[in-house]
Each structure stands twice: as structure tokens, then as C-alpha cells.
Amino acid sequence: MSMPEHPLDPAGAAPAPGNAPPALDVRDLEVSFHRRGRALRVLKGVTMTIGQGEAYGLVGESGCGKTTLAMAAMRYLATNGTIDAGSVAVEGQDVSTLSEEALRKWRGGKISMVYQDPATALSPAMRIGDQLAEVFHYHEGMGKTEALERARESLRRVAIPDPDATLKRYPFELSGGQQQRVVIAMALAVDPQLLILDEPTTGLDATVEAEILDLIEELRGRINAAILLITHNLGLVARLCERVGVLYAGRLVEEGPARDVFTDPRHPYTMGLLRCVPRFGMNKTDAALQTIPGTLPALGEPLEGCVYSARCPMAKPVCTQHEPDFFAWPSDLGARAAAEAASKPPDPAAFSPHHANPVGESDRYARCYFSPEVPEMPHMTPVLATSLEARGAEGGNVLEIDTVRRTFKDGKKKLTAVADVSLDLRKGETFGLVGESGSGKTTLAKCVTGLLAPDAGTITFEAGELRPTAARRSQDALRAIQMVFQNPDSTLNPAWSTRSILTRAVRKLGGGKAGSVRAKVDKLSADVRVEPRFLMQRPTELSGGQKQRVAIARAFAGDPTLVICDEPASALDVSVQASILNLLVELQTNEKVSYVFISHDLAVVRYISDRIGVMYLAELIEVGGAEEVFNPPHHPYTEALLSSIPKLDFDSPRRRIALHGTMPSLSDPPSGCRFHTRCHRLLGDICKEQEPPFQESTTGHRYKCHIPPDELLAAQVADRPGPHAEAVAQATDAPGTDSADPQPAAS
Amino acid sequence: MLRLIGRRLLLMVPTLILASMLIFALAEVLPGDVARSILGPYATQEQVDLLNQRLGADRPVYERYVDWAGGFVTGDWGDSLLFDEAVLPLVMRSLGNSLLLAGFALVLIVPTSIAVGVFAGLRRDSLLDRGITVSTLSMTVIPEFVSGVVLLYVFAVWLKWLPVTALPPSGSPFVSRFYYLILPAIPLMLLELGYIARMARVGTVQVLAMPYIRTAVLKGLPRRRVIFGHMLRNAMVPTVTVIGTQIGWLIGGLVVVEVLFAYPGIGNIMVQAAKNKDLPLLEASVLMVAILYMVSNLIADIVVALLNPRIRMGG
Amino acid sequence: MTTDQYRREYAEHLIEQCKKGHMTRRQLLVRASVFGLSATVAGQMLAACGGSEEETTGGGDSGMPDPVMGGTIKLIGPAPITDPDPVTIYDQGGIVLVYQFLEYLIDLDNSNGLKPKLAESWTPDETGSVWTFNLRQGVTFNDGSPFEAEDVITSIERVLDPANGSGALSQLSGVLSPGGARAVDQYTVEFTLDKPYADFPYMVSSGNYNTAILSRNYTGDIVKNPVGTGPFMLTDYVTKQKATFVKNPSYWGKDAEGRQLPYLDGMEYVMVEDNSAQNLQLQSGAVDVQPQTVFQGAQALFGDPNLRVDIYPGTGIREVAFNMNVEPWKDNKALRQAVAYCLDREAINQALYDGRSNLGYDTFWEPTVFPGSPASTPRAQDYDKAKQLLSDAGYPDGLDITLTHAKYLENPQYAQLIQDQCKPAGINVKLDQLSYEAYYAGDDADYYGTTPWLNAPMTITEWGSRPAPGIFAAAMLLPDAVWSSSHWNNPEWVSLFDQYQSTADEASRTDIAAQLSSIQQDDTPILLAFYITQLRTQKKNVYGIQGPGSFYCDLSQAFMTA
């Protein structure tokens, strides 16, 4: 459908007078993909501009069309994708009119891109040097030597440790962070007018992500390119961008200065997004997470009225009948009130048009009739606070892990994935395990479940020592310890129906009689809110959230004592994630079960855990109550990890602790303190030579470092910018007042 | 790299030993009675026993195997009953002929099929692509003995463009051999073309789907550069592997073509040896072919390693 | 009386027979040649019989141009199964090769008459049991050594020695024993036979191809020292691939105009098993001559403008033998006859030879093929009779039999024809097709005891032309014949055959033949459905190839025009 979005602007792409042409000017863009004869509209009348040197963040879930927009800008749509209407102009130059050769020069010249997965974005069989040099060769016609010289420079520019060596390396010889640096260097080779960053840090570890962000931030000062940042991570946008646009189902639903949009959202969807991720420092005992009801409309699904009306908690009849325009905020209240009264579509002419925003100009737009009510948007999930007591966690240990060690063989190398980890888990509590990838979280979990046999150490479960492998454990031991896996797509056997999956689980674990089995299955599915109709279907027909619910039900089939959750929600849409987390909390309260909860998402761990363990390079370096671990004094690594998370706080001056160097190899871990190679609080040789002891700050909180608690506390508080967790804790004391500043987590 | 080759060579040894055991088992143990399979059903048991004694086939199996294998290693391959001639020179001579033919065929096959495949891959799903795929495929599945006979008739008998024999008259210069090998090579070419081209196409399509190709394009590289600089090399990996394995298929075709053209190659004598229960010759030639096949696979692996730095450096 | 008298009498006897019509003019010539009567004498005899000189001497070389010297002819044919050692050869390949560099005392002409070769003349004594051969003088082996009586003696003794396992033995056993050959002088050999034998000259002719004359100091391994008196010399031999010959410069042979033979500088024999491959090579011009062309698949050759197919009245056969050592054929005449009555010989001839060949009725004495033989009773297809015989044989509701044959020449088709024609009578023929080599393979230690073609229950074996019925009979029907696939042993027939061989008198000889024939036919040890008309294909510009079609291929007078 065509939208009367700027009736007063017949000229189409006319930049605001007196300004240079915007770096990117998208107008009424309509893109659809054609599959199996059906045209699926991916972008619906998107209009946006990015001023010169401006950084614009485009957020939204996958499926909303972010990447498509970028590809359209690059004129690189899949052959089954077409631009049905509208235009894309870069620096006033309409992309579609470019000749082949011009297009080539223009790509990588005027506009360039940084991709999500650097590992696959680089040509595997070509040396870094050549890959960089060819850009100079083909864009500036340089000879080999000259081009290579420039390549070296560009590597220095992105602060790659040893440029000369790197030039001769192949991509697979570089770490993920370095690869991404190379990609960025490549993108900035011939300084472009527009730099598109497509999920530039997704899939990278928190610390690496932080490095890349620093780099980009730092580069922004030196390059004059405008930036289009595409991400689902609101934190990134908050950190990098002046302006943000929220995309939902191919529509821009809200746009404005990042700060305003995040602190005072005026579209229910934006608000929903902000609410359903746990705010930093928030704990399940404080409040349940909010969720967004319903699901994203399927691609190409015809929508009447507001694209979001189906999921909107404050939708009114008018919303489902007439799609609202992109209203300027805070103007147009009158017209909207009238519309509300008459519950008929307001007259478009009565509203100020949405037009290209010159840089710095801070007007906002929201595609909603009822923006004023958004802050009071009703809560969807009831508050359920579950104290330890409520979960019957009266002391006793359920699980004791004693100096467990597990090594893998990689050719001749021996990789120690878990090095003498000891910890214990109390009844009914949730133990959070955090750490970057390769830190050994999952290996440890598998040792507990028996999927992997530890090489050394013992695991005691309810006062009985566990046999090393599941195959040799008693059926009862198996029943008692179950696991929820990360990937919803592979956690259920696609060849089985949901019911048979659960039935089988109940048979093997519940050991119930025929009749009771069926009853049990029904109860389970009810508990996890999987509607009976889904029981008939196969996993491939379920959504990720539903799959994960079934997986949870399967884990609870035999009323387990301990459930290990390995990133159970990290592959899911934030709103679904919230509901899964809520479900886990609820089940814990009812079933009196203990959790080991593995995640690299600190905010989530913080939210769900009673106690937390931090792993670094196969070692457990810190363990203690959630509160203690997240606040000083804590291990320097934990400190760095926490500081590396992009947050939505615009006020507090941020200071990030940069970890130097890259993660050492597991095959030969550093001597002494494993963290010393990267530690910012290095004491000296002692760290290199002696393995640090566990220091006990408060009861139950230990961290593995040479620095004693009091010194550490002093140092860390001193460095600490402004009030932090405390402030947040206060803010969160009064549940529901989300208008404050919600803290989405990095995921 | 060298370590890689070395390792693969070492890996070949046990495979080879097992292969020789297998061949020996198939030839001498499975049929039960060597002399019987040589003499056929009409010999009396005494005669059979006698011959078994003469051949030493009445000794325990492992002893015979060790004997045979040892002989093979030391170059004593026994005598061919059929050609009453020492097996070693005979096999080597025929192997030489076969290698000449196969090599010549490969020289024709590899570049063409790769070119065709990549071309089709670049125009994936276009009419042209479907056309190429279907036609090469069809060529491939037409049995080489059919294509061979027809070609023979058309080009040698009817048009008289090419000689009907696969060997030039004695005393003619070496190069003339290739002229005589054109006709036999074509059926082999048709045989392989489809599969290799298909693989090249798949490889191309897969690589084109890779993000790094997108990177290359959006870097503003010319099409030529993207294809030859970034795509081809990676696309060749599966193709080369397939060429390696297809050698086995090629040898199969070689047998038929050699029989068809009465070309004195390893395949031909192998068939004659098989039909006449000429065990020494049969065993030796099969084993040689196995070795040949393994070596060709090894070469393929090496090429792959050359194409893929990761493997190369993985060593 | 003297030999001359005897000869004169015999000549008159022949003329008489001829006048009485007991004998065709052609046969008269043949018999005359057997008795060593010179061509001139024979001519007078014909004149005496009256009538003109219309003589068919086979061979299609019409309008032959003047010989051209030099050049090399390429023959193509199957590889010999064994090395071309005259003592043991038994297949086409071997025979063709041997014939090029070795010679026989007597050679065959196109009408199976005998013509002098290394022997200039031969005469029997009056009993016909002592034959005196006068050798050609001034002949030398290609190693320079002279050809003398001694060489003949050693050569004949060699084939007579059972240790050498020569096929000729089966011809000579009971006729000539070791020591039977004696050198009268340097150039005269006298054979003292065990019994009178009218056809003896055939035994030492190329018709008995193992009797080729080797040098007296021949020690074996023909390929290494191919010493012979033939027109060509074997210079290179690659097993299963090709044999190369060059002309023998010191060859004794001269043509009518006294020109030195052979005309050619040399010849090459290319060995190719597969007939179609042979034909293709012929058509592509890669080779010049195909000594034996198999009609099946060669149809195209007839139409080829560059080729000439010569048709010869051959006597080659495909012997279908019932191995009487084994069931079910053992002592079961009725069963054998049953099979015989299943055959539709016309159809077979049509299918295999386009109707060109002469029909056979399971006996060697076939007047159409061997003139003067007593008439044989035709055996038409008759299923009622076959069924009747079958039940007599004890198989009222049919039986299964296996027919072993080589994948060679038209044998596979013949086998399938037999299979097809036997079915209606309730005889299910299972075909056991072997490769050519496998069919003739066997243990060196006891070849004859192990090779399929002599031991399988029922076999098809191809036989080249033989000049006379007796030769065939001796080769495959005598109990002690090494090449007897049927292992037939009928005492009555054997003794009759003994008489037959020794009888010189034509009349009584024919009577005995009649009995032999009917016994053979009745007992049906072997099926003889046809006598193959031979085909030889050569390029249009090739002339002068001599010899009865099938195996022999005399190139001594062959030449190629441009």
C-alpha cells in the first residue's frame, strides 16, 4: 500500500535546504522477496535519512527487514528480491541509476559494509594482505607494492598488533576480534561516505565486542563517514548512535534521538522491547520479566490497521482498522484525541509531515495513535517474587563438585577445558555460571550430567558419588539430573511428535504406569503452557519458544532434583526469552528444583541466579552470591567483564576496562594466575609465578586473586564511575515504573 | 605440507596391505580351490590336487599370502599362464599403455569439465545451466561401450577421420600415439565429463553463496576478479576431490574401452586374465590398479591442500 | 609288378570309374593327385574319360593383373592359443602363422587335391602300404642348413612321439608307427605303414597341419628359433598382439614365369580376437586380408567398395559332440538322435550363413562336399520323431542338457539356434558360454583330460577344412583320437574304418564308406548340420592368395597393386 507520508514534498528526495545531501536518503522504500510465486513484502514504505557523519541505529528483531534495507542501499538484493517502490540515494545519488562500472567503483568507495560473521566474511584462501591490497588496487589503481603499503597502514589504523605479520596471514590464523578489525580496515580503506555496520559484534565475546566498539567509537572521531548500525542490541545503539529507528514487520514504528527513544519510548513495541529484558542488577525476587504477547506476523501476512495492533496491550478498535501514520511527537495530540473519540482514522492532513531530519534536529516520530499512554502501558505478567525460602532451599547441598578436571585431545595438544573446579550447589537454589566462550562452562555442565566423563575429581549428588558417564548411572540418577539445551532447533528430535517425545521421557524417567503416563504428559505440557494441539505436531512445526518449553517439560518429566540450563533462552527473541525465564522461575518455585544456569548474558544470570560462579580459561575464578559477585570487591576479570557490557545509561560517565591481549590457549595456560596476561590490576611477578589463593571477602564469596578484598574494594570503588548497581537497585525497588531507564542486556 | 604428504603416504601402507590381502582372499581363498578354478569342472580331483601341489596352493593360506606378497614386493610376480611371460614386465607394459590413454583422456576431461561446470554454476538455474547439466549428465550415463562403438563407426569407418586401432603401426613416432588415442579417449571423456562438471558446478554455487563472495563484490571488485581471485580457487576443492575419486570410475571405463579397441592396456589384460583364470596376472594387475588409484587420490588430496591453506598448514 | 605298372593300372581303374559315372571328373583329379600322378597324366586321363576342360578350381581371383613385387601385406585374425609350434597347434591363428614360414611335404590345392611342395613326387607300392617320397632338392632352411630326408624323418617322428601330444597323432596312429619313416637316400624318404592306407599322402600334407617340416636340429620354442623352408621368415612375435614376417630371400619357389617367390617383401599378422573389431579394421583400411571371414557380422564387408570377399567351397564344420563318457549321452543313441531330429538345418544354414553353406546330416561322407561319397539320408526337423525317440531314450517328458561352447565365430548363435530348436521337443538346453581361451584351456600336465572342449558333456567345436572325410573321421571319431570330443567307441565302425583306410579300390572303398556313413549317422556321436562355405576378405588390390579358404593362406604368390 502507498503511504501519504510526505504529501507536502512532491519533489521526493529533496534534502532539507541549506544542507549537504544526506549520506543516506531512503524514501517510501518498498521491497519484497518472491518465493514460490508469492511476493512477500519485507519493507513497507520505509523513509529515513542519515545526515553526513551522523550515526543512525536501526533496531528490531530479525525478520523486520533491517538487513534488507542495508542490501537495498548496496543495491545487492537477492535475485528474488525487488524494489517495488521508493528510492535509495547516497549523497543524493540514486543508487538504481548507477551503471555497472559506476556501481562497482561506488561500492567500497562511497559506501562500504562490516558484516556480522567476520570468519566467513573474509576470503579463506587468500592472505589478508592481498585481500586488503586489492581494494586499493581496484579503487585507486595502485601497484602491488604501494597497495600493500596502504594495506599495512590501514591495519595499523585498526590497531592490529603486528601488521606486517598479519598481512601474510590467512583469515583462519586470526582471532575473531582481529578478523573483525581486518574487515573494518577493509571497509574504511578508501574512506567512504556511508559505513554500514550489520550486527558488527554479534557472536563475539563480551570483551572482544567491547574492543570492537571502542575501535569504532575511536574511529568515528577520525573518519567522516556516516554510520548505519544495524543491531538488535539496544545497548550498542545507545553507545554509538545519535539517532535510532525501530523497525517492526517492515515498518518504521518509532524514530528519534537515541536517548529520548530509550528513556521515554512512545511506541508500545519499543516499550515492550525495553521492558522484557531484565534490567541490569535486577533479580527474579524483585519482579517477573515483562513479555510481549503474541508473535511477529509471518512474512507477507496481510495486516489490517497497525502492524503491531495484534500484540499491542493497549490496542483499540481503530488500531486494527486504520494504520496510523508516522506521527510527529509530541505534537498532533488534538487530532489524536479526536480520532480516539471518534475511533475513526484521523485526517492525515491534520498532522505535521514526517520529513528528512537534518542532523541534530531532535524531533521524534511514533507510528501510534496513543503515544501519550505508552508510559502507562499495562503490565502483562503478574509479579511473582520467589524467595529462597519459598523454594524450600533450607541449606543442604544437592551437588558437590570436587576438583573436577577434563581435558580434550586436539592432535598432539592437550586442551584442559575444566581445570580442578570445585563448587557446591544448595537445594532449591539457582547457581549461575558465567564466562566467555571456551571458559569451560558447558564442559563442566556435561561432566555433571554425565555426557562427558571427568578425567579427575568427584561429583557427589545427594550424598552419593555419581558415576562418570550417563551410560553407567542408575536410571534414578539420570532422572534426578536433567538438562535443558541451548539450541531449540536441535533439542527435540524432528522425527518424533511432541507427545511421543514427552511420553518417552516420562516412560524412561517417570517410570509411571501406562495410564498415568498420559496424564503426566498432559500435566507437563500444561505446566510449560504448551497447548494440547501442539502435542500432535512435530518439532519442526513449533516455534523456538514452544520447542524450548517442550524441552523444559522433557527435563521435568521425572521430577528432577537438579536441572542444568545451558543458555536455554539465548537463541530466542527477547520477549520469548523473558517468558522462558519466567517459566523456569515458576517451575522452580513449584517443583523445588535446583538449577545450574549457564549463560554469557550477565544481566540474565544476575536476574535468575542466587549464587554465581565466574569461569575464566577453564578455572573457576570467583564464586559467591549474585549481589557480591556483581559488586566490588570482585575479581578483576569479573570487573572487566561487567564493564564491557554496553548499557543504556546515558548519564553515568562510562569507563570500560580494556583487557589487553587475547584469550590465551587452553593448551598452555599462563603460569601463576591465569588472568595475569590480561589483568589490569597486575601486581607484578607474583601474579606470573604463583597461583593465587581464593580470597574470601564475605562468607560464601571467594575470588581467586592475589589482591586482598579490602585493597581490591578500595581500588575498584575508586575507579567506579558514579553510583551503579545500588542506584539501579533502588530504581527497581518500585516495580512497574519502567519509564526510569530500563537496562537491556547485551546478548 | 611435506608432513601432510608424508602422513598420507604412511596411511597408504596399511591400506595397501589390507587391499593386497583382500585381493588375495578374493582370488585364491574365496573360490575355495585354486587349481579347480584354473582347471575348471572337467578336471579330476587328482589332477586338481596335483596342480594345487605344483602351485603350492595346498599350503596354509597365510603362508601363501606372505609368499605372494613377498614376491610382489621383491618384484617376483610369477609368470602369466595366459601369455606365458613374466607378469611384472607384462603388467608394467600394459600399465604404461593405460596410463598414456588415461592421462591423455584426463588432459581432455579436466579443463573442459571444469570450464563447463563453472560456467553453468555462474548462471545457476538459467536455461543454459539446466541445458548443460542435463546434456553432460546424459552423455555421462551412456555406457562407454555404446558411445565407443558408435564413435568408432562414425569417425573411423564411415568418415575415416581417425584410425580404428588404438595403437599406431610399429615403428611410428611416439607422438603419433596420441592421434591414435583420440578415439578411445572420447568415450572416457564423455564418461567423466558429466560428474566432474556437475561437481564444479556445485562447488561454484556453494562458494557463490559464501559471505566472503558478498564481501568481495561489495568491496567493489570487478566480476573477473571476484570469479578468478576469490571464487574459483575455493570452488575447485570439491571438484578436485571428485576427480581423485572418479579415477576409480575412469579405470572402470578404461577396462571397457581397452577391450573395445583391443588396446593392450592393464584393463584389457585384466579382463583376459579374469576370463582365463590367470591368477598371477589377475592379482598383480588388480593390485597395481589399486596402487595407481590410491596414488591418484593422494595427488588429489595434495592439490586440495594446495588450494586450501588451512589444510596445508594444518599439516 | 613294378610301381609304374601299378600306377598305370590305377589310372585305368580311375578312368573306368569315371566313365561309369562312379566318380566325378573333379574327384578323378583329386584321387590322381593322391596317387602322385602328375598333372599331365591326369590331364590325359580326363581326356580319356571324354568331355572338355571345364574345371572349377575355386579361388575368386578373376582377371588377375601382373604380379607387383614388394610391399607388405597385413593379415588380421585371432591370436593363436598356443605358440605357433607346428607340433601342437590346433587353431586358426596357429595354422595361418605356421603356414607362412614352414612347409609340408604336400600341399592342398583349392579343390582339396594334393600338389607337390617339399616332396616332388610320391608313389605307393602295389599294396599301398609303402609310400616313397622324392624330396625337392636344393631347398634350404632359412638358417642356411639344407633340407634333406633327415629333416622329414625327425619332423614326422616328432609328431609320432606321444610325449609331444600332437594332434596329428590321432591321424597317424594305426597308420604309421615310430620308426616307420626311413631315409632311402639324401632326398628320398620311404614310409612303411602299419597297414595299407590309400589316403596316406593327406597325412603328411598341409591337410594334417601338425606335420609341417622342421629342421632336424629343431629343439623347441618355435618363437625363438623359427627355422623353416617357407616363403617368409618370422622376425618378431608379440604374444596376443602381432607376428611380423619378412620374405625368405633364399626361398626355392618360383612362379610360372620363373620369378622368385614370394613377391611380397613381408607380411604382418595382427591378432584381434573380436570379429567386429577385425571387420572394422578391414573397412578402415588398417589391414589388407582377413583369411577367415565369419559371415555373421561381416555382411557389411560384402557391400564395401574397397573389399573383395572370396567364397570357397570349404569343408569346415562346427562339430556338436555328445560326450559319451558321461550321462545322459552314454549308451543312449535314441537321445542323441532325438536332438538330431530337432535341428532345422535349412534354417540354421540360413541364419548363420545366409544359406551359402552345404547341409550336413551328421556324417562325414557327404557327396555335396566330398565328391564320390555315398549318398547320405537327409535328416529334416521332425519333432514327433524326436519326442518318440526321447521317450525311447527314457525321457518322455524331456530333460535338461548343457551345451558348452566358446564365444567365438558364430558358435554362440549356433548354440542359441540349437537351444531354440530343441525346446519344442522338451529338451531344455542350458548354454555354457566360455571365452575362446577358456574353452580350449587345460592343465599342461594333462591337457586332454581337463580341457572343456574335450570333456564337457556337449560341445561345439569349430574345425577347419579337411581334404577328405577320412581325415575328419580319424581326427575326431576314432577311440584313440586325442581330439575326440564325443569319445565315441563303436568297434564295428572302427574296424570298418580300418578297412576303408587300407582299401585302394574305389568301388569297394565307396561301399565301405556307405556303411561307415550310415553307422555314424545312426549312432550320431556328433551333429554335423553344415559344411561351411568359406569366406576370405581382402582389399580389392590384393591378389594371388592361395589355399583352401579356411585356415591356409598361401601368400607366396600374393601381391598388391597400387
Place this chain on the structure above:
Amino acid sequence: MDVRSPDLREPDPEAVETLADGEVGHQEPELEADAAAAAEQRRQRRFLFTALLRSPTFMTGLVIVLFWVFMGLFSTAFTQSPTSIDAMATLQEPSAEHWFGTDDLGRDVLARTMAGARTVLYIAPLATVLALLWGSIVGLVSGFYRGITDEIIMRLVDVLLALPIIITSILILSLLGRGMAIIIITIGALFTPPVSRTVRSAVIGEREREYVMAARLRGERSAFVMAREILPNIKEPIIVEGTIRLGYAVFTAATLSFLGFGLAPPSPDWGLTIATQRVFLQIAPWAVLFPAAALASLVVAVNLITDGLGRVFSK
């Protein structure tokens, strides 16, 4: 306005970024479009069945194969007898009463061509089934247990793969004699290694999946996990492999008969017929070309089916 770029790219519809299950979706922890994906998958699943019917490649192949199956089973009911000889009408060119002409023994070529499908359609499918059966078992075991078991099995597989199929089958058939059973078993056995390789790699991909871990945490037996959990999820590669093998099997069977190691006359088997009739190619091409075309059509058809399946599964 259509700005479909002429650039190299992978035009697979999965390029639509919304597909959480497409390549993009995997290593991307980006928020998944929940229902969209689910709906998409539902569509896909229905698609799988209908797609096969819609795929022209697949259907063409299927129709041809079915045609030959039908002919192999029933042709004799309405054609002349494929074996009855008419000595008086040999090598007749196509005519009213002999549509495809007659062969060297006056047999009706049409009848023989149709009936010729039978043998090959016995041998190839049965051999393939055997190969799939054995190969799946071997592949499952070695892929599931890995470790030393895997090592040993794969070493043996390598050995078998080191011997070209045709060669090995010649070796076996020449010594163990002919007959359908032996041919089927031989081909089946020789096709087992490649199948087991495919299955193995599929299993390895599958066994690391979380539902397998879940099964082990349930205390399921290995046998159960292999048979009930993994097998159902690797049926697609197995099916595709099966059709590939089928194509090879047809080819191999024909080649063997051509070389004289297959069935004996008067069987109307195509390979055999071509071998015996090729002598008459010049004067009676129909006797060779019709069976040849038939053989080619069957193998092409099987390959088309493979192609179709592959395409649909890859979607």
C-alpha cells in the same frame, strides 16, 4: 522499478533473511522471528511432498523408470517372445511386424528391448537395497561409536574404495561364476563402502545434536538411539545416496554383462545384447541402438530422480 542486481550471488530463496532456519539463522543468536519461522517451516514441510510432484526433473525420471518397471514386468504379455528365433528373418530392419527390427537370430528387437529392462531392474535395485542396508548399518555403527571402532571400519572402507568397482566385480565374478544372485551380492557389497561413508558423515553430524544427548540422559540404549533417534533424521541423505547408487548399479550391471561377466545368452539383458549385437552395428544398427537408448534412458531417468530429490531436500 526493478533493481535486480546482475551481480554474482546465491539466488536461493533462503536469502530472505527472515528464515531463522536458513544458513544465516544458525550462528546468529539474533532474535528469531518466532511464529514467522514456525509458519515458514510448516509451509516447507507441506512443500516437501508437493514439491516432488511439482519438480519436472523428478517426475520425468519417475515416469521413465516406472515405464521400464512396467515393461520389465509385463512386456512379454503383449510383445512377441523376446527369445523365439526366426532363422529366416534375421537382421530385418524395422517394419510393421517388427517395429524395432530383428536381431542376428531373427528375434524381435522391440520385445527384447522391453524385456531387457527386467534383468537390470532385478539386479540394480536389489543390489542398491543391499548396499543401503549394509552401508547404513556400517555407517551408523562407525559414525555413532567413533573411536577405535570407527578407525577400523573406515580403514576397511578405504581399502574397498581403493579397488575400482568394475575391477573388483570382474575379479569376483570371474572366479565365483556368474548368475544373478552373485552379481547382485557383488555389486551390493562393492557399493556398501560409499554408502556407509555418506551415512557415517550424516550420523556424525546428527549425533552431536542435543536431542541425542537428551536421549542419553534418558538412559536410552545405543541401539535405540541409532535406530529410533538418529536413523529417522538421516533418511534424506540415505535416500539420495540410494538413488545415486541405483544409477551406478544400472551402469555397472550393464558394463559387466557387456564385458561378459554378467548374464549369459539368450538373456535379453541390454548390456549383453549390445555386446553381442554391436557386431552388426553397420548393417543392423537398430539391434544395438534401441537397447542402448533404453539403457541410457533408464540411467538418465534414475539420475533425474536423484537430481529432483536432491533439489527438493536441499530446500
